[in-house]
Structures are given as C-alpha cells and as structure tokens.
Amino acid sequence: MQISLIYDQKYKNRQIRLPLKHQNNEDDLNMNPLKIIESFPHDFIFGTATSSYQIEGSSFGGCGRSHWDSFAQKPNATYKGQNGNIACNHIQYWEKDLDLVADAGFKAYRFSFSWPRLFIDGKTTRNNNGFSFYDRLIDGMLAREILPFSTLYHWDLPQNLADKGGWTNRDTCKWFADYTEAIMQRFGDRLHSVATINEPWCVSWLSHYLGHHAPGLRNLEAAVRSMHYILVAHSNATEVMRSYNQKNLGIVLNKEHMMPASNTDEDVEACKLSDEIYNLWFDEAIFKGQYPKKTLKLFHQYMPENFEIDLPQINRKIDWIGINYYTRSIIKADQYEPNTKFITVAGDLPKTDMGWEIFPAGLTKILTRQVESYSKTISIHITENGMASHDVLVNGSKVINDQDRIKYYQLHLEELKTLIDNKIPIKSYFAWSLLDNFEWAFGYNKTFGLVSVNYDTQIRTPKNSYYAFQRALKFL
Numbered sequence: 246m247q248i249s250l251i252y253d254q255k256y257k258n259r260q261i262r263l264p265l266k267h268q269n270n271e272d273d274l275n276m277n278p279l280k281i282i283e284s285f286p287h288d289f290i291f292g293t294a295t296s297s298y299q300i301e302g303s304s305f306g307g308c309g310r311s312h313w314d315s316f317a318q319k320p321n322a323t324y325k326g327q328n329g330n331i332a333c334n335h336i337q338y339w340e341k342d343l344d345l346v347a348d349a350g351f352k353a354y355r356f357s358f359s360w361p362r363l364f365i366d367g368k369t370t371r372n373n374n375g376f377s378f379y380d381r382l383i384d385g386m387l388a389r390e391i392l393p394f395s396t397l398y399h400w401d402l403p404q405n406l407a408d409k410g411g412w413t414n415r416d417t418c419k420w421f422a423d424y425t426e427a428i429m430q431r432f433g434d435r436l437h438s439v440a441t442i443n444e445p446w447c448v449s450w451l452s453h454y455l456g457h458h459a460p461g462l463r464n465l466e467a468a469v470r471s472m473h474y475i476l477v478a479h480s481n482a483t484e485v486m487r488s489y490n491q492k493n494l495g496i497v498l499n500k501e502h503m504m505p506a507s508n509t510d511e512d513v514e515a516c517k518l519s520d521e522i523y524n525l526w527f528d529e530a531i532f533k534g535q536y537p538k539k540t541l542k543l544f545h546q547y548m549p550e551n552f553e554i555d556l557p558q559i560n561r562k563i564d565w566i567g568i569n570y571y572t573r574s575i576i577k578a579d580q581y582e583p584n585t586k587f588i589t590v591a592g593d594l595p596k597t598d599m600g601w602e603i604f605p606a607g608l609t610k611i612l613t614r615q616v617e618s619y620s621k622t623i624s625i626h627i628t629e630n631g632m633a634s635h636d637v638l639v640n641g642s643k644v645i646n647d648q649d650r651i652k653y654y655q656l657h658l659e660e661l662k663t664l665i666d667n668k669i670p671i672k673s674y675f676a677w678s679l680l681d682n683f684e685w686a687f688g689y690n691k692t693f694g695l696v697s698v699n700y701d702t703q704i705r706t707p708k709n710s711y712y713a714f715q716r717a718l719k720f721l
C-alpha cells in the first residue's frame with residue numbers, strides 16, 4: 246500500500262491528496278523512509294528538541310513554582326487539569342533520554358533551562374540542585390558528542406515574577422538579564438548555541454490576548470506590553486551574553502504562512518494584519534529596528550512610553566535565527582472580534598491530531614521571505630518541526646507504526662533540501678520532539694514524540710519515526 250493511500254483513507258471525506266512528490270511503494274519506504282536525509286550537506290546538523298517544563302517534572306529537584314504550575318490549576322485551563330509535576334521525569338531519566346538522542350544518530354539536542362529550577366524566586370534564591378542538574382545534562386551531551394543547543398526561556402516563568410506582573414512588567418527584563426548572566430557564568434563555555442526566547446508570539450499574544458497559555462489573560466493592553474517587553478528581554482540577554490563573549494546567539498520565532506479565507510478586500514486586509522502580529526512584529530524589530538505600521542496603529546495607545554528608545558537595542562546583531570514551523574493559517578475578517586477584527590478559520594487540507602493543516606510548502610514561503618526581507622546572510626536553524634498523531638501501541642505495546650508522522654517529516658525535509666540547493670543558509674533541523682510530553686494546554690493528550698512515554702512506568706518506547714531517523718542518520 247502506498248503512503249498516499251493511508252492519507253486518502255483517513256481523509257477520504259475531504260477528497261484531498263497530500264502533495265506527494267514521490268510515489269514510493271511501501272517496501273521502499275520501509276527500507277528507508279527518510280532517505281532524503283542522506284542527500285543533505287555533510288555539515289548539516291540533525292537534532293531533536295524538548296523543553297524543560299514539558300519533560301523535567303517540576304516537582305523534582307527543588308524546582309521553584311512557575312506560572313505554568315499555577316495556570317494548570319485553573320479550571321479548564323489544561324486538558325483534564327493536567328500539569329508538568331511529573332511529566333517524563335527527565336530529572337531522573339536524563340541519561341536514558343540522552344542515550345536515545347545519541348542512539349538515533351542525532352548530533353544535537355535542543356533543550357531549555359528552567360528559570361525556577363535555577364532561581365526559585367526568579368531572582369536571588371539559587372537552587373544548587375538545579376545548577377548541578379544542568380551541569381550533568383550538558384556534560385552528558387558532550388560525553389556523547391551531542392551539541393548542546395540551549396534556550397534560556399521556554400515559557401516556565403517563576404511564579405514570584407508572574408506575581409509582579411510577569412512579561413507586562415519591564416522589571417522582568419532586568420531579572421531575565423541577571424538570570425542570563427548566571428547561566429553564562431556557570432554553563433556558557435559548554436553551550437554550542439544559545440537562543441534567548443522560544444516563540445515570543447506565544448509568550449505574548451497567545452498567553453496575554455488569546456488566553457490559551459499561562460498566565461491566561463485576554464487583555465489587549467497586557468498583550469501589547471508583553472509584545473514589546475519580550476523583545477527588550479531578548480535584547481538585554483543578548484547584551485549580557487556578548488559581554489561574556491558568548492558565541493552563536495539567536496532567537497527562535499514560530500512562523501505560520503498566512504492566507505486570506507477569500508479574495509475579498511476585507512479578508513486580504515485582515516490577513517495582512519494577522520501576518521504582521523504573528524510573523525512580522527518580531528522580524529521587523531529584530532532585523533530593522535521598527536514595528537510594522539498596521540499593528541503599531543492598533544497597539545499604539547498601549548505601547549509603553551518611549552518604546553522607540555528600545556528599538557535600536559532590539560535591533561542588535563544576532564548570529565542565527567531559529568524557525569519553528571508546523572502549519573499555515575487561514576484568516577477571515579470578523580467585525581465581532583473586538584480589536585483585531587479577524588479570526589482564524591479551519592482550512593480543508595489534511596490535519597494533524599492538533600487540527601493543524603499539513604502544509605509543507607509553507608516552509609518554503611516562510612523561509613524565502615525570511616532570507617530576502619530579514620535575516621539575509623545569517624544562518625537559519627529549523628528549531629522545531631513535527632506532528633502530533635494519535636499513536637497506537639501494538640504487539641504488547643512495543644511497536645508504534647507512526648507512518649503519518651514519518652510522512653510529515655519526509656515532506657518537510659524535501660522542502661528544506663530544495664531550499665538548501667537554492668542556497669538558503671539552513672544549517673540544522675530539529676525534530677519536535679524527542680519524547681511525548683506535556684503539550685501545554687493539551688496536557689498529555691497530544692503526542693509529538695519520536696519516542697512514546699508510558700507515564701505510569703516512565704518506560705520509553707521508540708516509535709517507527711525514531712527508527713526511520715536512525716536508519717537514515719547512520720549513513721551520514
């Protein structure tokens with residue numbers, strides 16, 4: 246059976262075909278479904294990614310409370326009220342997890358530091374346990390010849406700072422600089438690369454305007470302030486790291502290709518605004534020292550006083566840009582949306598278990614614009630890409646034949662290969678994620694891992710997607 250038929254069966258009511266480039270038969274694919282990997286340049290880095298709150302287990306090792314611990318306690322904030330207390334207990338199983346990274350043949354591991362694990366109150370109360378955990382983790386990577394790609398902030402803000410206004414309070418940017426300095430002093434010489442912030446749009450808009458993530462606000466003023474302060478935090482951290490001579494610094498942006506729901510003027514204009522808020526706000530500031538006009542007009546009354554003064558600093562040089570890509574968005578004008586006057590509507594392409602449309606071509610569109618309009622010559626890292634699918638464990642729970650996920654990876658890697666052939670400076674690719682984990686508001690109900698986790702026993706079971714990477718990576 247061909248893989249395209251699997252899609253056709255699953256989505257037959259939609260009568261849509263995935264844009265398959267190669268009609269391989271199943272035998273070919275079983276031999277080496279991610280064979281495309283072998284044709285990537287020799288110095289291209291394949292890795293896999295996780296983040297602290299999603300895997301570590303926030304109840305272990307003296308970790309302080311984060312705003313995600315609090316958010317998860319609010320009614321209906323997360324699936325079945327689930328939280329990251331235990332998660333994958335990576336604090337205990339980190340060696341096993343690094344072995345999985347190494348055994349797959351990945352040369353890099355993207356992880357994040359947990360701010361409340363290092364500083365319980367986010368400021369001065371050090372947790373030495375936390376510092377020694379990351380010592381072991383980083384040394385464990387180096388011992389396995391895995392490059393540590395670190396992120397300073399992947400969303401677990403210390404609750405003590407959240408109590409003081411979190412990302413709507415400019416002081417948080419200063420405390421973030423202090424936290425960055427502590428990381429530089431202890432770990433800087435062992436980090437291959439450092440990203441300041443993971444997905445500033447999620448930190449600000451998704452969490453303060455749409456209310457889906459901690460702290461769960463639905464408030465335009467709070468959102469606008471956080472949209473600016475998260476960039477000030479990025480800039481502060483970059484300045485600190487430069488003063489420590491830290492090399493290889495960047496930021497990770499999430500990108501979706503935006504398309505209007507129709508050709509009407511209303512939808513086209515709505516789509517432009519959505520594109521600015523989601524994609525361009527951060528690029529314009531980081532690479533051009535300005536904010537996009539339509540959005541600034543909407544935000545103006547709530548922008549912090551003298552925000553312009555920060556823009557030249559936000560525009561300071563970075564060494565690479567990280568792109569997380571999963572899907573596209575379809576935007577429709579909606580007069581009942583109180584501020585932005587647009588909403589996102591469902592499209593008709595095949596979807597992942599998150600309900601996200603599978604649209605590999607969006608990666609090409611996003612990256613082409615990234616290079617032409619913004620990041621120009623600096624390196625691009627694809628810091629996340631992957632798919633949630635409903636995994637079925639068979640054969641005594643030992644086999645997970647996640648062919649849809651393998652296909653998703655294959656289609657996105659094909660796009661990347663063509664871009665690299667066209668001289669787009671993409672240097673690495675990270676599969677999201679190494680492990681099934683706490684998928685934020687979706688709890689443990691959505692699974693992105695290359696490796697399945699049984700949360701009762703903490704037994705890890707590699708899926709066929711893991712083996713597909715392993716088979717391809719061994720030829721590099």
Ligand code: FCB
Pocket residue numbers: 296299443444447499569629677684685693
């Ligand atoms: C990204 C996040 C990551 C994970 C994936 C599915 O937005 O960075 O933590 O939740 O989505």
